[in-house]
Amino acid sequence: MLGFRLPLRFLRGHVGRLALTVVAIASGVAQVSGNEIVSAAALQSFLDVIDTTAGRPSLQVSAGAGAAFRDELAGAVTAVPGVERVVPVVSASAFTTDASGELLAVHAFDVTDKQAVAVYELHDDEASGLDDPKLLQSNALVLTRAFAEPRGLGLGGTIELDTMRGRRTFTVRGLLEPHGVARLSQGNLIVMDRDAAEDAFGHRGLVNRLDVVVDRDRDPEEVARAIGGVLPSGLQVEAPEQRKADLHKVMRAFHALLAALDLVGIGAAFLIAFNGLSTLFEARAWQLGVLRAVGVSPRAVWWELVKEGLLLGVAGVVVGIPAGIGFAHLVLPHILKAAALNSKVATPDAVVAVHLSSLAIAAAVGLGASLLAAVLPAWRAARGEVVDTLRGRGAEQQSVGGGARLAIRVVAAVAIAAAIGLQLTTHTVAWGLVATVLIVVGTGLAARPLVDAVRVPLLVACRWVAGPIGRFTGMHMTRNPRRTALTVAMLGVGLGCTLWLWMVAQSFERSVVDVLTQAMRSDLVVSSSHVASGFLEAPVDANLLDELRAIPGVRQVVGDRVTDSHHAGGAIAIDAFDPVYFTDPSFGQWPLVGARIPDVWNAVARGEAVIVSSNFVLNLRAAVGDTLTLETPSGPFTTRIGGVITHFTSPRGTVLMSRDPYARHWHDAKVTRAFVETDAGADVAAIRAEIARRLGRSYGLRIRTSPEIVDYFASQVRIGFAGLYVLAGLVLLVVVVGISDTLAAGVLERTREIGSLRVVGVPSAAIRRMVLLEGCALGVLGLALAAVSGLALGTLWVQATFPYLFGWVIALHVPWAYGLQVAFLTMLACLAAAWVPSRRAAACEPATALRYE
Numbered sequence: 023m024l025g026f027r028l029p030l031r032f033l034r035g036h037v038g039r040l041a042l043t044v045v046a047i048a049s050g051v052a053q054v055s056g057n058e059i060v061s062a063a064a065l066q067s068f069l070d071v072i073d074t075t076a077g078r079p080s081l082q083v084s085a086g087a088g089a090a091f092r093d094e095l096a097g098a099v100t101a102v103p104g105v106e107r108v109v110p111v112v113s114a115s116a117f118t119t120d121a122s123g124e125l126l127a128v129h130a131f132d133v134t135d136k137q138a139v140a141v142y143e144l145h146d147d148e149a150s151g152l153d154d155p156k157l158l159q160s161n162a163l164v165l166t167r168a169f170a171e172p173r174g175l176g177l178g179g180t181i182e183l184d185t186m187r188g189r190r191t192f193t194v195r196g197l198l199e200p201h202g203v204a205r206l207s208q209g210n211l212i213v214m215d216r217d218a219a220e221d222a223f224g225h226r227g228l229v230n231r232l233d234v235v236v237d238r239d240r241d242p243e244e245v246a247r248a249i250g251g252v253l254p255s256g257l258q259v260e261a262p263e264q265r266k267a268d269l270h271k272v273m274r275a276f277h278a279l280l281a282a283l284d285l286v287g288i289g290a291a292f293l294i295a296f297n298g299l300s301t302l303f304e305a306r307a308w309q310l311g312v313l314r315a316v317g318v319s320p321r322a323v324w325w326e327l328v329k330e331g332l333l334l335g336v337a338g339v340v341v342g343i344p345a346g347i348g349f350a351h352l353v354l355p356h357i358l359k360a361a362a363l364n365s366k367v368a369t370p371d372a373v374v375a376v377h378l379s380s381l382a383i384a385a386a387v388g389l390g391a392s393l394l395a396a397v398l399p400a401w402r403a404a405r406g407e408v409v410d411t412l413r414g415r416g417a418e419q420q421s422v423g424g425g426a427r428l429a430i431r432v433v434a435a436v437a438i439a440a441a442i443g444l445q446l447t448t449h450t451v452a453w454g455l456v457a458t459v460l461i462v463v464g465t466g467l468a469a470r471p472l473v474d475a476v477r478v479p480l481l482v483a484c485r486w487v488a489g490p491i492g493r494f495t496g497m498h499m500t501r502n503p504r505r506t507a508l509t510v511a512m513l514g515v516g517l518g519c520t521l522w523l524w525m526v527a528q529s530f531e532r533s534v535v536d537v538l539t540q541a542m543r544s545d546l547v548v549s550s551s552h553v554a555s556g557f558l559e560a561p562v563d564a565n566l567l568d569e570l571r572a573i574p575g576v577r578q579v580v581g582d583r584v585t586d587s588h589h590a591g592g593a594i595a596i597d598a599f600d601p602v603y604f605t606d607p608s609f610g611q612w613p614l615v616g617a618r619i620p621d622v623w624n625a626v627a628r629g630e631a632v633i634v635s636s637n638f639v640l641n642l643r644a645a646v647g648d649t650l651t652l653e654t655p656s657g658p659f660t661t662r663i664g665g666v667i668t669h670f671t672s673p674r675g676t677v678l679m680s681r682d683p684y685a686r687h688w689h690d691a692k693v694t695r696a697f698v699e700t701d702a703g704a705d706v707a708a709i710r711a712e713i714a715r716r717l718g719r720s721y722g723l724r725i726r727t728s729p730e731i732v733d734y735f736a737s738q739v740r741i742g743f744a745g746l747y748v749l750a751g752l753v754l755l756v757v758v759v760g761i762s763d764t765l766a767a768g769v770l771e772r773t774r775e776i777g778s779l780r781v782v783g784v785p786s787a788a789i790r791r792m793v794l795l796e797g798c799a800l801g802v803l804g805l806a807l808a809a810v811s812g813l814a815l816g817t818l819w820v821q822a823t824f825p826y827l828f829g830w831v832i833a834l835h836v837p838w839a840y841g842l843q844v845a846f847l848t849m850l851a852c853l854a855a856a857w858v859p860s861r862r863a864a865a866c867e868p869a870t871a872l873r874y875e
Contacts, residue, residue, distance in 0.1 A: 029329040042759050043298040044337045047392055049756045050284075050291030051342025053749065055384030056349035057280040063350070063374055064357050065273040080242045083232035083249065083259045086587040086596075089688040090228035091257060091655035099232055102248045104240035109138045111231040112216050114223035115560055116183040117552040117722065125552065126169070126183070128212045129203060130219030131233075133157055141235055142203035144213070151177065151196015157214075160221045164196035168209035171197075184552060184722035185222050186692055187563045228689055234259070256654040256687075258588050272361055275827045278451065280357075282458050283749045286519040288391050289462055290756045291338075293512040295395035297505055299331055303403040324404035331396020335389040342388060343381055350374050356745030362556055364673060364742070364828065427470065434464045445822050454823030458815060462515055465811040469511035472807060473503050484795060499799060506800070509761060513804020514811055516757035517848060520750040521812025522819065524837050524844075527743040529820045531736050533832040536613075537668050538732045543610035544580070544697035545706050547731045548713065551724040557738040558584055558671075561692035562721055564685075567600075570696055573712055575704040578602060580609050581693035583681055584671055589652055590642055595672035598684035601627040609697050610728070612678060617646045618665035629683040631664030636831040638675025639666055652677065654687035670735075673829025695731075754851070761800060762855040797856030801849050809841070 083099060085091050093110045100108045112130040117123050131138050133152050144150060151157055151164050165175060175181060179194045196213075198204040204211060220226050236245045242261055249259045313323055351374050441457035444450070477500045499506045548570060554560035561583070570579045580603045587596050603609045604627040611623070615636055625631035634644055644650065644663055652659045661679075669676040685691050700709050710725050717723055726734065813836070820834045 026329055026333065028326050029333055040298060040302070040334060042762055043295050044334055044341065046291045046294035046756055046759050047335060047338025047388055048342035048345060049759065050288040050391060051339050051384050051388035052345035052349050053287040054284045054387045055343050055346030055380055056353060057284055057749075058380035058383050059347065059350040059374060059376060060354045060357050061273065061277045061280060062377060062380060063354055064276070064361055066375070067358065067373075080236045081234040081246050081249065081259055081261055083234065083253065083257055084230060085257050085655040085688070086585060089256075089585075089587070089655050089690050090224060090230045091254075091689065093227055093229045095253070095257070096229075096232055098252045099234060099249055102245065102252060104237050104245040104248065105234055106237045107137060107141055107235040109135075109141055109233045109235075110216065110229040111233055112214075112219040112224050112229050113231055114186065114219065115552075115554045116185050116212060116223075117550075117560065119182045119184055119189060119722065123184075123552055124210060125554065126210045126212050128214060128219060128223055130214040130216045130223070133213070133215045141233065143201050144198060144203065150198055151194075152213075154195050156193075157195045158218065159193075160218045161190070161192050162195045162214070162218060163192045164198060164213040165194055166200065166204050166209045166211050167197045168200060169211070170194065184550070184560075186561055187222060187565075188720045189722060190222060225689070225691075254653075254655065255658055256652075256656065272364055276357060276361055278455060278827060279746075280749075282455060283519065283523075283746070284387075285459060286462060286515060287749075287756060288387055289466070290512050290516045291388075292391040292395050293466065293508055293515065294756070294759065295331070295334065295392055296399065297508040297512070299327075299334075299396050300399040300402075300508070301505060302330075303327060303399045320404045324400045327400035327403060328393065328396045331392045331400070332389065334396075335392025338392060339385045339388045343384060346384060347374065347376060353745050353748050356741075356748065360742040360745055364556075431464075431467050431471065434460065434467050438464050442818060442822075445818070449822075449826050451823060451827045454818065454827070457818055458823070461811060461814055461818070462518075465514045465518055465807060466511040468810075469514060469803075469807060470503065470507040472803060473500075473507045473510060476803065477503075480799065484799065487795065499796060506803075509800050510803045510807055513757055513761065513800065513848075514807030516754060517804060517808030517844065518811030518815060520754060520844060521808060521837075521841060522815035523743075523746050523750050524840050525812065525816025525835070526819050526824060527739070527746065528837040528840065529816075529832045529835045530743070530830065531739045532835040533668060534670055534739055535732055535736050536833070537670070538735055539728075541610045541612045542697070542728045542731060543608065544728055545700045546698040546710055546713070547726045547728060548696040548698060549694060549724055549726075551722050557735070559694055559724075561585075561694050562723075564691045564693050566717070566721060567693065567696055569717055570698060570713065573709060573716065575701050575709045575712075576698055577701045577704075578606065578609075578699045580606075580697040580699075581681055582695040582697060583684060583690065583692060584694040585690065586672070587652070587677075587688075589675075589677075592674050593672065594638065594674050595669075595676040596684060596688075597669065597671060597676055597678045598681040599678070600681050601629075603627075603697070604680070606699075608699055612667040612669075614665045614667060616666055619647060619662070622664040625664055626678070627680055629680045630661065632661050633665045633667050633678040634663050635669035635672075635676040635678075636666055637669075637673065637825065637829050638677065640825055640831055641674050641829060650677075652687075655689055656687045659683060659687045668831060668833070670830065675829075757804075758851045758855055761797065761804075761852055794853060794856045797852040798849060801852035805845050805848055 083095070096108045096110045099105060109131050112128070114128040114130075116126045116128055118126070129142075131142075133139065139152055144152060154162075156162055157164065163181075165181070170176070170179075173181075175194050177194060177197065180191050181194060182189060182191050198211075198213065200209065203213070214222075216229070220228070224230070234245075234249065236242045246259045246261065253259065314320070354374060438457060438460045441453050441460050445453040445457055480499065481497070548566070549559040550562050552560040564581060567579050567581050570576060580600045582600075582603070583596070583598045585596055587594055604611075604623040612633065614622070614633075619625060619631060622631065622633070626633060632650060634650070638644055646663050646665055648663045650661055650663050652661070661683075667678060669678065681693075698709075698713075700706055706727075710727075713725055714723070718725065816836070817834060820832060825831045
């Protein structure tokens with residue numbers, strides 16, 4: 023039978039009863055579709071940022087984010103066969119001084135070189151200003167028309183900007199149309215002559231990038247290898263495609279985490295649908311028996327029941343996909359921010375674009391979950407003998423045997439242990455994800471043994487709490503162990519998911535706070551008020567350190583330069599402090615982990631050793647005492663590893679070192695932060711105000727105390743995990759829907775029983791307490807299961823999966839206070855979910871209830 027007439031007839035009489043099941047499926051579909059849309063939109067937005075660097079350059083030579091090198095290298099690169107053109111570039115960042123503090127990318131080259139102008143597809147006309155001799159002046163620049171016109175800036179106008187050397191006023195000498203490089207940074211671009219930019223943003227004779235145009239008939243990868251052969255070891259040549267590959271890697275990690283959350287959400291929806299359909303099919307045992315008695319085959323009955331699951335799935339998809347699109351709009355900004363923080367790039371703008379592939383995946387998952395939820399209950403309902411079916415009239419049908427259930431659970435336990443073991447030994451993220459899936463499945467399978475184990479204590483506890491009426495609650499829950507177990511499983515999976523996410527988030531945040539509280543103890547921390555990329559402040563000129571030392575009451579100042587570099591074929595970070603930081607504990611000290619060389623901090627201060635982060639050790643197989651060679655623009659810098667710390671600047675690894683060898687080898691004298699120690703007994707607040715008065719405006723500074731900057735970094739972690747909290751909230755919504763569905767179904771099923779209780783004089787208030795008690799009992803059992811599954815998932819991810827998925831090594835922190843809050847909120851949610859069914863039960867008229875079928 024291919025039609026849907028019979029399933030529609032059956033469902034028509036249970037629309038209200040199945041509404042919550044449809045909502046649960048729709049929630050799972052919304053989560054899957056929303057996450058698929060978000061993943062695609064986030065990746066595309068980052069790729070668009072790279073692609074807007076239009077023009078002909080197909081390769082770039084650089085020495086890291088802040089490093090500079092001599093411009094004469096351009097001649098050596100030009101001589102490489104297959105290279106058509108090389109343009110030395112000074113790139114930097116500037117910021118508007120208004121309240122927006124917008125970031126503008128500085129792109130400076132020799133504007134008198136007409137071939138270089140052509141490389142970037144810029145039109146050398148009167149409006150562009152590129153042929154204006156005044157553009158060679160140190161205060162001259164060219165803006166894009168898209169940036170200038172909304173701000174009323176025209177030719178000859180002035181704009182005040184915060185630069186690394188302080189606040190400066192520039193004159194607009196040209197306006198660019200949105201072509202070629204003018205599309206860079208979505209129009210927030212400054213074009214300058216290279217000599218002028220070196221005065222404002224760099225040093226004479228030093229550039230930080232070479233843009234290379236490859237002959238059209240040559241393979242860029244082949245030319246890149248040839249260029250690499252003539253470059254000093256500290257310089258890298260890469261194509262924009264490599265940056266795309268790096269972004270793909272970051273987004274794959276986020277997609278893997280979102281997929282794991284999708285599994286939890288759709289798993290909870292499956293359990294709710296399974297529970298609801300099981301209850302519905304069992305309640306219709308008499309009708310199904312009649313169908314069997316008049317000659318309908320078990321296969322046909324099974325197929326008609328499966329169609330009901332399919333119809334519920336269709337309804338869930340129809341409701342869930344629009345909700346998922348709305349959910350994507352809500353979550354996308356959080357995921358973009360998290361990815362940008364992880365990659366230390368500016369957060370791009372993104373538009374939610376709906377792709378059929380994303381909707382198809384969500385629809386397939388929703389329909390598949392609803393069909394799977396219907397298959398087994400339909401098989402149970404259709405396979406029974408006619409006489410037994412007619413006698414059942416709503417009784418819970420026989421499940422698989424106890425031996426089979428035990429075998430399934432043993433296999434699941436062995437599989438979980440094997441997957442965790444393989445994750446720990448192979449360090450492969452895939453096994454961690456497999457273990458996550460198996461733990462979620464194992465949580466569902468553990469619910470029935472838990473219910474069976476607490477059967478007697480549950481009866482005793484219910485009677486002790488509510489007297490004789492509590493006995494009816496306990497008997498109902500133990501008389502329907504499968505339904506009770508499914509509800510407990512749904513609670514365990516959903517609540518366990520929230521505990522898992524919170525463990526990861528809290529472990530990250532607490533690790534950051536614990537480490538930085540010890541590493542940053544100075545009275546004041548001074549930095550730019552602008553963020554250049556991700557969470558790092560924009561660098562400022564090192565002259566700021568001398569100006570801070572001249573402030574009355576300042577005892578000592580330490581400069582800190584944090585920047586990206588390259589090592590062993592990938593990106594790392596360098597955190598370089600002035601030597602006094604390592605010898606004066608009043609500024610703070612990074613807590614060492616494990617072994618260290620003798621007199622380690624003095625060795626680092628002298629430039630004879632460096633400290634590496636724990637994820638550097640993890641990702642690059644390094645150890646204390648090893649010789650470490652870092653490639654720099656001045657040639658190899660060889661040192662040794664003196665110790666290991668926990669650091670959070672780069673997901674691949676960070677090197678902590680003295681700023682003297684860093685500035686010398688990387689040609690980078692800028693600082694990211696200045697740590698200020700005041701004289702004993704000095705008024706720190708007064709000194710902070712004096713720094714703001716003398717230097718705050720000219721440099722665009724932000725002045726914090728050490729606790730304030732630690733809180734700033736902790737807030738960045740919270741921002742990074744904000745999207746996951748939204749996802750956890752959706753899972754909790756599914757949990758509330760699920761328990762409401764279970765309790766409502768239980769009240770409907772026991773209508774005659776409730777009527778009998780009312781006939782013998784049980785008051786309506788006692789009936790209401792009975793249903794509320796059932797909701798509380800389910801909540802307690804669900805919380806117990808969630809505590810085990812959440813701790814298991816959280817421990818697995820913090821100690822094994824998360825470091826290899828995202829690169830961060832963090833310490834395990836169990837959020838006990840949050841766990842108590844979740845327990846309290848869960849019990850409130852259970853009571854709220856039970857409230858409507860309890861009122862329905864209490865309002866049941868005895869005569870009507872006794873006639874209920």
